[in-house]
Amino acid sequence: MDPNRTSQPFREFSHRLSLIFMITLAAALLLLGRAETYVFDRARQTVTDLAAPLLEVASRPVAATRRLIQRTDEYAYVFDENERLRAENQRLQAWREKALKLEARLARYEALLSVQLDPSIKYVSGRVVSDNGGPFVDTVLVNVGGDQGAKSGQAVIDGNGLVGRVVATGPHASRVLLLTDLNSRVPVAIEPSHYKAVLAGDNTKWPKLEYLAVSGAVAPGDRVVTSGDGGLMPAGLPVGVVIQTSEGDLRVQMFSDRDRLDFVRVLQYQFPGKVKRQDPPEGLKDEPEPVASAAAAGGNASGSSGQGE
């Protein structure tokens, strides 16, 4: 008898069994992943580190093609573009005069008030080497890693504005959470009125403005910049402009182009100085007598139990 023939039904059965087992395993992983365990993070980091150099090399021709196409596009509109730039240049010259005057005046005021100035920010430039990572996440890999000084939490900008922030770093690559991602929350300020809000991504192209105290004071077209609250990002990085959707909620059209990310900068901003823990004033320190004695009793109890062991 042919052994291959007898094994056929058995093989089909084992195929089906392993299919059921694997589906169950995947579902179990999905449930376990809710807990955000350390093991998963390590596994993800390892795979990312392995893939990053490959992606880096493979994305070079892609980037070159993109630049070539962009260049040909530019050639087609070179005259119109020139015309437009000339007009813009004239307008900007006037602005420059104004800015210089204001800069001088500001420096004088700052000197008079002895304002604490923000330290200048160092940055590392890198290239985006991966795509967004599927329909439910908006993250990219950048070829700037821990070896170049990238750290979790650092802001990432492109030529036009804020892109996102670093959420994980390996030695040679980091993962950047884009502003549009579901999990992205960035404290921002809306410029002329300086109202504070939180820019919250929801996987659509335009992130929402949340926790806006007075939405009436904000109009479409207002500039959105980072507020620097929390000390993670420097204040005043350009983010985008306020737009209003047809449903009436306020969202932000970003200056950075998520679909054409190429070179980006990782800002190595350090919040100037740590705030020390605030101790209560001397006079209040030993005021609440019963609490202090209870704490002392607790201390004694634990001390005695420690002796007992």
Added chain:
Amino acid sequence: MARLDPYTPTPAARAGRIVMTVVPFAVALVLVFLSFLPIGRIFGSSVMPAFAFIAIYYWAVARPELLPPMAVFAIGLIFDLLSAGPIGLWAFVYLFAYALTVTQRFFLINAPFSVFWIGFGAVAGIAGLVAWAAASLFFGQALAISPILWHMGMTVALFPLVAVVLTRIQARVLPGT
């Protein structure tokens, strides 16, 4: 009745068998990697197609025994690890789509290419829905539906391109199948 001798594979046959089990998986792995290349950015779009999903569907119809469930699981898991999404999501969805395709295999196996393509469209649609539901449950909120529509739509649109390459590979590297 002819009595067959017990089958003892020659070294060449053994090597052939290794190639047969490795090639579909390796091709799918390359396709996962290809998904993460920022190709869409050339055209100013951040939509990425799921190339590996096409390979899974293709082998599930053509030769499911060459791409066992374990391989599908591994492909999905690597996709999950490379993307920053929930771990196990695409492993689950790909296995689900694989199971669905294997059970409907006999409608598709000798059908013309258009039916093969439409079948993929149906499987991709269902898989997209399952993925969206699972991700929404994971994140505890109804997610935006447009990214998954784009993702699956792009994949279905690029199906013939990848399917042709896979057919070539099957004809060249895995003859007699």
